[in-house]
Amino acid sequence: MSDLVTRLRRHNWRITPQRRVIAETLEGSHVHFTAEEILERACERMPELSRATVYNTLNEMVALGEILELTLEGRSKRYDPNADHEHHHLICEGCGLMKDVHTVADPADWLPGDERHGFTVTRSSVTYRGLCPDCQGA
Amino acid sequence: MSDLVTRLRRHNWRITPQRRVIAETLEGSHVHFTAEEILERACERMPELSRATVYNTLNEMVALGEILELTLEGRSKRYDPNADHEHHHLICEGCGLMKDVHTVADPADWLPGDERHGFTVTRSSVTYRGLCPDCQGA
DNA sequence: TTCTTAGTTTAGACATAGTCTAAGTTAGGA
DNA sequence: TCCTAACTTAGACTATGTCTAAACTAAGAA
Structure with a gap:
């Protein structure tokens, strides 16, 4: 059972087969996917899944606060299933690798x-x- | 004479009337516009200006390093003529208004x-x- | 001045990301 | 079981951005 599914169930959110596949796809990797990538991967397990359901479901999970929507480089949003605690992002300009990081202070304290x-x-x-270490060598 | 135009001229970049209007529109305000907003405002001064020219010109200015392309909230990129010194951004979640702000410390110091x-x-x-103040009232 | 040519601009077609709609399906309670 | 609200679907639609081919412009050559 996916941890994200458990968290979603607590909101009295109906866990349909479609939503379960989407949640498990999100959690199944450490990379942050775009909606299209999630659609593509989820369709491998449930071919009749529609684009609208993926977009609706992702938007609802964001509204529930259980996943994060990331608008970074490029044209598509990416989704991060680790919405639990505040974190920030460290991005490699060489290869695009992205890691979650934590700061020692609240950035809001530094805005007068x-x-x-x-x-x-x-x-x-x-x-x-x-x-990143790999790209420093190259 | 716009400061941005001066900087662009240094790249041996031909300053056409269209490019001048786009550069002056970018610099004329303290907020960061989307390409469509720049098109709309520039068209007030030069109605025959085309969408493609605005997009091409903005992309070229970014490639020259004279303006910054910001991919933040929402679906459109925004353009910041202040490519020189470090600053951060304050975004209204109601209307998308974006302002430049300065922090009292270097964010790099917060990352252990x-x-x-x-x-x-x-x-x-x-x-x-x-x-923003307007959206708090609404 | 006129010619040549590379660079620039234009309208509109095209591409991509995301939202909306209307109709059909499903789950759970009475 | 039936009813109803929630959910899903296909595909139309919107928004944002890119590409193309033709026309225009400016600067140097003749």
């Missing part, structure tokens, strides 16, 4: 009041870029 | 060595999200 322009700030995320 | 996974970190950027 006069830099907030009247906004109420609710979330903050840091993206670190550099070269 | 054991969270770097052997990467050499060269750049870091923080994205703050919340509601």
Whole structure:
């Protein structure tokens, strides 16, 4: 049983076969997939699964707070099943490898009041870029 | 004369009327526009300007390193004429408004060595999200 | 000045990512 | 069982961005 499915069930969310396949596809890899990639992989197990169901399901999981939607480089959003605790991303500019990382302080503490322009700030995320060990050698 | 135009001229880049209007539109505001917004505003001064020219010109300016392409929330990229000095972004989740902000510390200092996974970190950027004054009221 | 040529611009077709709609299907309670 | 609300589906639609082929423009050569 997928851990994500367990978490989703707690929201009194009906776990249909389609949703289960999508959740398990999301959790089955350490890479963050795009919606199209999830559709493609989930269709290997359930060929009649529709594009709309994948998009709807991903959006609902994001709304429930159980997965994260990442808008990074490129045109498509990616989905991260580790929505549990706050984390940030470290991206290799050589090969595109992406890792989750944790900071020692809350980034919101470093934005002074006069830099907030009247906004109420609710979330903050840091993206670190550099070269991974493999790409430093190359 | 726009400062961005000056910088572009240094690349031996032909400054056509179209490119001048696009560059001045980019610099004329403190917020970061999408390509469509730039097209719309530039068309107020040059109605025959085409969509393709705006997209081509923006992509070329990015390739020259004179503006930044931001892939953040939503479906469209935004363009930042301040490619020079380090700054971060504050985004309204209501209307998509984006502003430049400055933090009181370097985000790289918040990432402990054991969270770097052997990467050499060269750049870091923080994205703050919340509601702008207008969207708080609505 | 006129010619040549490379660079630029244009309209609109095309591609891709994502959303919406209307109709059909399914699950769970009365 | 039937009823109803939730879910799924195919495909139309929208939004964002790219490509193409033809026309235009500017700068140097003759």
